[in-house]
Each structure stands twice: as C-alpha cells, then as structure tokens.
Amino acid sequence: xxxxxxxxxxxxxxxVAWRAAESGWTVTLLDPAQGTGASWVAGGMLAPLSEGxxxxxxxxxxxxxxxxxxxxxxxxxRARTGADLFTATRTLTVALDAADAADLRTIADWVNxxxxxxxxxxxAGVRAAEPGLARTVRAGLLATSEPAVDNRALVTALHExxxxxxxxxxxxxxxxxxxxxxxxxxxAAGAAAAALWPGLPVRPVKGEILRLRRRPSAPVPxxxxxxxxxxxxxxxLVPRADGIVLGATQYxxxxxxxxTVAGVRDLITDAEAILPGIGExxxxxxxxxxxxxxxxxxxxxxxxDNRVIAATGHGRNGILGTPVTADAVLALLADTELxxxxxxxxxxxxxxxLADIRPARTDAPISPGGIR
Numbered sequence: 001x002x003x004x005x006x007x008x009x010x011x012x013x014x015x016v017a018w019r020a021a022e023s024g025w026t027v028t029l030l031d032p033a034q035g036t037g038a039s040w041v042a043g044g045m046l047a048p049l050s051e052g053x054x055x056x057x058x059x060x061x062x063x064x065x066x067x068x069x070x071x072x073x074x075x076x077x078r079a080r081t082g083a084d085l086f087t088a089t090r091t092l093t094v095a096l097d098a099a100d101a102a103d104l105r106t107i108a109d110w111v112n113x114x115x116x117x118x119x120x121x122x123x124a125g126v127r128a129a130e131p132g133l134a135r136t137v138r139a140g141l142l143a144t145s146e147p148a149v150d151n152r153a154l155v156t157a158l159h160e161x162x163x164x165x166x167x168x169x170x171x172x173x174x175x176x177x178x179x180x181x182x183x184x185x186x187x188a189a190g191a192a193a194a195a196l197w198p199g200l201p202v203r204p205v206k207g208e209i210l211r212l213r214r215r216p217s218a219p220v221p222x223x224x225x226x227x228x229x230x231x232x233x234x235x236x237l238v239p240r241a242d243g244i245v246l247g248a249t250q251y252x253x254x255x256x257x258x259x260t261v262a263g264v265r266d267l268i269t270d271a272e273a274i275l276p277g278i279g280e281x282x283x284x285x286x287x288x289x290x291x292x293x294x295x296x297x298x299x300x301x302x303x304x305d306n307r308v309i310a311a312t313g314h315g316r317n318g319i320l321g322t323p324v325t326a327d328a329v330l331a332l333l334a335d336t337e338l339x340x341x342x343x344x345x346x347x348x349x350x351x352x353x354l355a356d357i358r359p360a361r362t363d364a365p366i367s368p369g370g371i372r
Contacts, residue, residue, distance in 0.1 A: 001024070001025075001026045002024070002025050002026065002183050002184070003025070003026045003027075003028070003181075003182040003183045003184075004017075004020050004025040004026065004027045004028070004182055004183065004184050004185070004186065004333070005027075005028050005029075005030060005180045005182040005184070005185045005186070006020075006027060006028070006029045006030070006185075006186045006188055007030050007031070007174050007177070007180075007185065007186065007187050007188060007189050007196065008030075008031055008187070008188035008189035008190055008192075008193070008312075009029055009030075009031030009033075009034030009035055009169075010035065010037055010038065010039035010155075010188065010190055010318065011039045011151070011154055011155060011158060011318060011319060011322050012188045012190070012311050012312070012314065012318060012321075012322060012325055012326075013029060013031065013186070013188035013189075013311070014029070014034075014035070014155065014158035014159060014162055015158055015322045015323070015325065015326040016186050016188060016311060016325070016326050016329045016330075017029045017162045017167045018158055018161045018162040018165055018167065018326075019326045019327075019329075019330050020186075020329070020330060020333060021162065021165035021166050021167045022165045023330060023333070023334075025184075025333065026166075027162075027165075027166070027167045027168065028167070028168045028169075028170060028182065029162065029167055029168070029169050029170070030170045030172050030173075030174050031169075031170075031171065031172075031189075032171050032172060032173045033171070034159070034169060034171065035155045035156075035159060037190065037289060037290070038190060038191070038207070038289030038290055038291055038292075038318070039151060039154075039155050039289075039318065039319075040151065040152060040155060040287075040289070041207070041209055041287045041288060041289035042151040042209070042245075042247075042289070042318070042319055043148065043151070043209060043225075043236055043238040043245045043247045043248065043319075044087065044148045044149040044150055044151040044154070044238060044245070044319050045091065045146070045148050045225050045227075045236060045238060045319070045320070046066075046067055046070055046146055046147055046148060046149065046319065046320045047091045047143065047146045047225065047227065047320070048060060048062075048063025048064050048066070048067055048146075048317070048320060049063075049064065049067075049111050049116050049117075049118055049143050049145070049146055050091050050093045050107070050118070050141060050143050050146060050227060051063075051317075052107055052110060052111040052116075053106075053107065053110070054106065054110045056297070057114075057343075058296065058298045058343030058344075059296075059297050059298050059317075059343070060111070060114065061340070061343050062298055062299070062321065062324065062340070062341065062343045062344055063317060063320055063321065064116065065324050065340035065341075066320055066321045066322070066323050066324035066325070067145070067146070067320065069323035069324055069327065070147070070149075070320075070323055072323075073322070073323035073326075074086065074149070077154075077157050077158070077161055078157075080157075080160075080161045080164060081157040081160045081161050081164075083153050083154075083156070083157035083160075084153075085149040085150055085153055085154055085157065086147050086148070086149055086150075087147075087148050087149060087150050087238065087239055087240055087241070088147055088148040088223070088224045088225050088238065088239050089144070089147045089224060090142065090143060090144045090145075090146060090147065090223075090224035090225070091142075091143045091146035091147075091148070091224055091225040091226075091227060092121075092126070092129055092130060092140050092141070092142050092143075092222075092224055092225070092226055092227070093107075093140065093141040093143075093226075093227040093228065094126060094133065094137045094139070094140045094141075094226065094227070094228045094274065095137070095138055095139040095140070095228070095229075096134075096136055096137060096138065096228065096229075096230065096273065096274075097138070098138075100139075100228075100229055101138055101139040104120065104139055104140070104141040105120065107141060108120050108141055116145075117143075117144070117145065118141055118142065118143050119141070119142040119143075119144070120139065120140070120141060120142075121139065121140035121141070121142055122139060123137070123138055123139070125140060125142075126139065126140040129142060129223075129224075130222050130223060130224070130226065132219050132220065132222065132275060132276075132277075133222070133226070133274060133275060134273060134274055134275065134276050136273070137228075137274070146225070147225075148224075148225045148238050148239070149319060150240065151319055154319065154322075174189075174196065176196075177196050177197070177308055183307070184307055184308075184309065184333060185307055185308045185309065186308075186309045186311050186329055187304070187308055187309065187310050187311065187312060188311045188312060189312065190202075190290070190291075190292040190312055190314075190318075191203065191204035191205070191255070191290040191291065191292040191293075191312075192204075192255075192290075193292065193310065193312040193313075197304060197308070197310070200300070200304075200310065200312075201294060201295050201300070201313070201349055202292045202293065202294055202300065202312050202313045203252075203292075203293050204253075204254055204255050204290035204291070204292070204293070205250060205251070205252060205290065205291040205292075205293040205315065205316075206249070206250070206251040206252075206253045206254075206256055206257065206288055206289075206290060206291075207247065207248040207249055207250055207251075207288060207289055207290075207291055207316070208247070208248060208249040208259050208260070208263040208264070208267070208286065208287070208288040209245060209246060209247035209248045209267075209286075209287060209288075210245070210246040210247070210264065210267055210268070210283070210284075210285065210286050211240075211243065211244075211245055211246075211284045211285040211286075211287075212243045212244045212245075212246055212278065212281035212282065212283060212284060213242050213243040213281060213282040213284040214242060214243040214244070214281055214282075215280060215281060215282050217280050218277060218278070218280035218281045219275065219276075219277040219278070219280070221237070221239040221240070221243060221244050222237055222239055222244075222275065223239070224239070225237070225238050225239070226274060226275070228270075228273075228274050230269075230270035230273050230274065231270065233249075233266060233270055234248075234250070235247070235248075235267065235270045235271060235274065236248065237271060237274065237275060237278075243281060243282075243284065244278070244281065246267055246268075246271050246278075247267070248267075248316075249263045249266065249267065250316075255290050256288075257287075257288040257289060257290060258288065259286040259287065259288050263288075264286055291314075291315050291316055291318070292312050292313050292314060292315065292318075293313070293315045294313035294315060295349070296348075297315050298313070298343050298344055299311070299312065299313040299314045299315075299321055299325065299344045300312055300313040300344060300346040300349075301325055301328045301329065301332075301341050301344040301345070301346070302332065302341075302344065302345050302346045302347065303332065303346075304346065309329055309332055309333075310346055311325055311328075311329050313344075324338070324340055324341060325341075325344075327340075327341075328340075328341035328344070
C-alpha cells in the first residue's frame with residue numbers, strides 16, 4: 001500500500017491527511033504540537049472577494065475556487081464528526097472615510113467584472129445590515145457568499161476525521177525530509193517549511209488576535225463578519241457563539257509569537273471605532289501566531305522533487321484555502337493536476353529556488369501552518 005508522510009498538523013496538513021487516508025493511502029502525520037499553532041490562532045474568515053484588488057488575479061482565482069468548495073467540504077466533515085463549523089453567513093467591509101469608500105468601489109467593480117457578486121451599501125444600507133455599527137461608518141461592501149467558520153472547531157473535527165480514517169499521529173519533530181521512508185511526503189509545516197526545504201519562499205508573518213466574551217451588558221455581536229481599516233490598520237470582527245474574535249495585527253518579526261501591549265491596544269481602539277460598546281465585553285484571550293507568507297500572497301502547492309509536495313504559503317488565508325488545497329494535493333498524489341490550483345504552482349518562482357536544492361537537516365521546530 002502506498003505510504004504518505006504529512007509534515008505539519010495545522011488545518012492544511014490535517015485536511016490532506018484525512019482526505020488521503022480516505023483515498024487509500026497509509027498516512028502518517030508528524031508534528032510535535034499538532035493543532036496548536038497558527039491554525040488555533042485565527043478568525044476563520046472565508047473572504048477572497050472582499051479582499052480582492054486589481055492585479056491580484058491569482059489570489060482571487062485560487063480563493064474563489066476554495067470558497068466554492070467550502071459548503072461540500074463542511075458537509076462532508078459534519079457527516080463524519082457532527083461538527084457544525086459556520087459562525088456567520090456573510091461579510092461586510094465598511095469604510096469610515098472617503099478614501100476607504102473609494103477603495104470599496106474599486107474592489108466591487110473589479111471583482112464583479114470577474115463574475116462574482118459584491119454589493120455596495122450607503123450609510124442607510126450599512127445600518128440596515130448591522131444596526132450596532134458606529135454611525136461614523138459611511139459605506140459598506142456586502143458579500144453574501146462569504147461566511148466564516150470556527151477555526152478551533154475545524155481543527156478538532158479534522159483531527160477526529162483523520163483518526164477515524166486511520167491516520168497515524170506522531171508527535172515528532174522532523175529534521176530532514178530525506179530521512180522519511182514514505183513513498184510521498186507533503187510539506188505542510190506552514191511558516192517553518194523553509195527550514196526543511198532551504199530556499200522555499202515562505203516566511204513567518206506575525207499576527208495577534210483577541211477573543212472577547214459577551215457579557216449581559218455588552219452589545220450583541222454583529223450578525224456577520226465585519227472588516228474595516230482604521231488609521232490605516234486592517235481589522236476584523238468575527239462572531240462566535242459566546243462573543244467575538246477580534247483581529248488581526250500584522251508584523252514582519254520572524255517567529256515571534258509574544259502578544260504585545262501595543263498590539264492589544266490598537267486592536268481594541270480600532271474595534272471601538274467600528275462597534276461602540278465593545279469595551280463592555282470580557283477580555284477572554286490574547287494570542288499570536290506565525291502565518292506562512294509567500295512573495296505574492298498565493299500559496300505554494302506542487303511537487304518540489306519527485307517525492308515531496310509543498311502545501312504551504314497560505315498567509316492569512318489558510319482556513320479559506322483548506323478545501324482546494326486538499327483537492328489539489330490529492331490530484332497530485334493521483335498523478336493529475338487540479339486546474340483551479342494552477343496559480344499556486346511553485347514553479348512560478350525561480351527553479352533554482354525550489355528544485356536542485358537538497359533538503360537540509362535542521363533543528364528548527366516544525367509547527368502547524370499559519371492561518372488567518
């Protein structure tokens with residue numbers, strides 16, 4: 001029977017392991033701290049349309065393909081585990097000033113011209129959609145096809161489904177891919193992937209998020225995901241059953257996952273500009289993770305040599321990209337290709353960066369993929 005090693009136990013590694021095991025592979029997943037990395041520190045937004053921007057065709061194409069797969073992916077996972085993953089059914093991006101409102105129009109025009117559906121809202125439309133938002137909000141961009149999922153419920157469900165499918169979990173740190181005896185290897189180690197494949201253009205991007213628990217005196221959470229830019233900083237509020245996930249800062253600081261006072265201050269200050277009264281929520285948790293960034297914000301999914309497949313570089317969109325990544329890797333394991341994953345071909349970068357470089361031994365810790 002064919003054997004597969006999956007290196008990395010975030011949502012990308014878990015989804016690949018689960019699907020490959022169900023397809024007949026004998027799968028071993030290796031991670032010293034499975035499911036505790038950036039996959040655990042995420043908002044769970046599925047918003048490739050709202051984040052679109054002219055010129056970023058590859059990111060839009062890849063994200064939209066994965067978004068279209070999410071209903072079936074979630075239903076399949078629910079059938080195996082009973083997990084109900086969705087926490088919101090829509091995304092509303094809001095603008096506080098004229099410049100941001102103009103950006104919303106730019107996004108809407110560009111995305112809609114590519115066959116998707118975004119709706120511009122004026123002040124009254126924003127208030128009708130989300131009455132609790134600040135009256136200073138002057139415009140909005142509504143995406144009724146962009147939901148959100150509970151990232152922690154997703155990690156738990158994928159682990160359960162993988163176990164049921166026969167995946168073997170080993171809490172081991174991989175130091176050299178060449179030492180693994182398996183027929184194929186999927187490198188899904190997130191921001192740490194470059195430590196196992198020198199030259200792989202993936203880097204850690206720090207992100208801090210807060211989890212806020214609603215108290216009786218606090219305003220109700222938004223009905224959907226709220227995205228905005230305040231003082232030039234992006235922010236999102238994602239509803240949960242018990243409150244709100246508030247994120248996210250973004251820093252190029254390597255593998256630093258310490259939560260800073262400045263990061264917490266900025267998130268809360270910016271959130272109050274969008275949702276007055278959020279200060280009445282209970283401060284439940286602050287956490288940080290390392291997202292795996294790529295040079296063009298599109299993942300790397302494809303063969304690095306005749307045995308190793310990369311599945312990393314998802315940046316802030318690892319939760320979004322989970323279904324299409326699993327499908328793409330399963331296609332590669334079956335010696336075919338998934339057309340929708342073409343923008344993620346590692347070959348778009350210099351061949352000398354990816355091929356013809358032997359994986360080196362390293363003692364760097366391998367942790368789950370970095371996720372938005």
